Amino acid sequence: MSQANTAIVYTEFGDSSVLREVDRVVAEPGPGEIRVRMVVSGVNPTDWKQRTGATATSDIPAEGAVPNQDGSGIVDAVGAGVSGFAPGDRVWLMLAAYQRPGSGTAQQYTVVPADRVVPLPDGVGFEAGASVGVPAMTAHRALTVHDGAPARLAPGALDGVNVLVAGGAGAVGNAAIQLARWAGASVVATVSGPEKAALARAAGAERVVNYREPGAAAQIRDAFGDGVDVVVEVAAAHNAELDLAVLRPGGTIAVYADDGSGRPLTVDVRRHMVLNVRYQFVLLYTVGRDALANGAAAVNAALAGGGLRFGADAGVPLHTFPLAETAAAHAAVEAGAIGKVLIRVDPSSIG
Numbered sequence: 001m002s003q004a005n006t007a008i009v010y011t012e013f014g015d016s017s018v019l020r021e022v023d024r025v026v027a028e029p030g031p032g033e034i035r036v037r038m039v040v041s042g043v044n045p046t047d048w049k050q051r052t053g054a055t056a057t058s059d060i061p062a063e064g065a066v067p068n069q070d071g072s073g074i075v076d077a078v079g080a081g082v083s084g085f086a087p088g089d090r091v092w093l094m095l096a097a098y099q100r101p102g103s104g105t106a107q108q109y110t111v112v113p114a115d116r117v118v119p120l121p122d123g124v125g126f127e128a129g130a131s132v133g134v135p136a137m138t139a140h141r142a143l144t145v146h147d148g149a150p151a152r153l154a155p156g157a158l159d160g161v162n163v164l165v166a167g168g169a170g171a172v173g174n175a176a177i178q179l180a181r182w183a184g185a186s187v188v189a190t191v192s193g194p195e196k197a198a199l200a201r202a203a204g205a206e207r208v209v210n211y212r213e214p215g216a217a218a219q220i221r222d223a224f225g226d227g228v229d230v231v232v233e234v235a236a237a238h239n240a241e242l243d244l245a246v247l248r249p250g251g252t253i254a255v256y257a258d259d260g261s262g263r264p265l266t267v268d269v270r271r272h273m274v275l276n277v278r279y280q281f282v283l284l285y286t287v288g289r290d291a292l293a294n295g296a297a298a299v300n301a302a303l304a305g306g307g308l309r310f311g312a313d314a315g316v317p318l319h320t321f322p323l324a325e326t327a328a329a330h331a332a333v334e335a336g337a338i339g340k341v342l343i344r345v346d347p348s349s350i351g
C-alpha cells in the first residue's frame with residue numbers, strides 16, 4: 001500500500017504527554033497475520049500502565065510503540081495461511097500489542113496474528129467491538145475458573161451459581177455482571193457509592209451493596225443465603241476479610257487486579273483451609289489460547305444475543321475521543337473515568 005498510516009506512538013515511558021502523532025508505513029501482513037483498518041480503539045488501564053513503564057515487559061523499539069490492546073475495524077488484507085477471514089470482514093481485536101509494540105490499535109492500520117482477530121457479529125457496532133477485549137475476556141476467565149466451571153459460558157452454564165462482583169461499576173465488573181447474568185448466575189455487586197450503584201444495577205446486578213457500610217457482609221449473605229461461590233475480585237487485599245466472610249465452602253476468589261496501594265494480600269491459612277477456598281489469579285496475556293478462544297466465542301454469543309451491551313443504559317457510559325486526542329483518552333482512563341473510553345480512529349465508518 002502507498003498511503004500513510006497515521007499512528008500514535010511513544011518513544012519513552014512517561015505520562016500521557018509522551019504520546020505523539022506520526023505517519024508510518026502501512027505494513028504488509030506476513031504468514032498467519034491479518035492487516036486491519038482500525039475504526040475504533042479501546043483504552044484500558046493496562047494501556048496507560050504499559051505506557052508509563054510500570055508493567056512493560058520489553059524495551060520500546062526505536063520507531064516507537066503504539067498503545068492500546070483492544071479495538072475494532074475492517075480486515076484490509078490477509079497473509080499466507082490465514083483462513084476464515086477476508087478483506088471487508090468486520091472484526092474486533094484483543095491483545096493487539098502484546099509482545100508486538102508496533103501493533104497497538106491507536107493507528108489507522110495494524111497487523112496482528114490471526115488468533116487475535118475475532119469476527120464482529122452482525123448488528124453489533126464497532127464501539128461495542130472495541131469495548132469487549134480486556135474487560136469482557138477477563139470477566140469470562142474469572143467466571144470460569146471455579147471448581148466444576150464450564151470452559152465456555154452460555155445461557156444456563158452458571159445456573160445455581162452465586163457470584164459476587166467487587167467493583168461492579170468498573171469495566172471488568174460490568175462485563176462480569178452481564179456475562180454472569182446471561183449465563184444464569186445470581187449476582188450481587190459491591191460499590192463505593194450511589195452513582196456507582198446505579199451503574200451496577202443497570203448492568204443487571206440483582207442486589208448492590210456498599211462495601212464501606214459496616215453491615216456489608218450481612219447484606220451479601222442475606223442475598224445469597226448459603227454464601228458465595230465465586231468472587232470476581234478487583235482489590236484482593238482490601239476485600240480479603242469481606243470475601244472470607246461471605247464465601248461458602250469450596251468458593252473461589254478470582255483476582256484480576258489490585259487497588260494500586262501496594263498493600264500485600266495476607267492469607268489466614270486456617271480460616272481459608274476450613275472453607276477450602278481457591279484463589280485464582282487472572283491475567284489475560286498468559287491464560288493460554290484455549291481460554292482465549294472459549295472466551296471470544298462466549299463473548300460473541302453474548303453480544304449477538306443481547307447479553308452483553310454497552311452504553312449508559314447498560315451501566316457503561318461511553319467517552320469518545322478522536323485519534324489526535326489519544327493522550328487525553330489515556331489521561332481520562334488514568335484519572336479513573338467510569339465507563340469505557342474509546343478512540344474513534346475512523347468516525348466515518350462508525351455509522
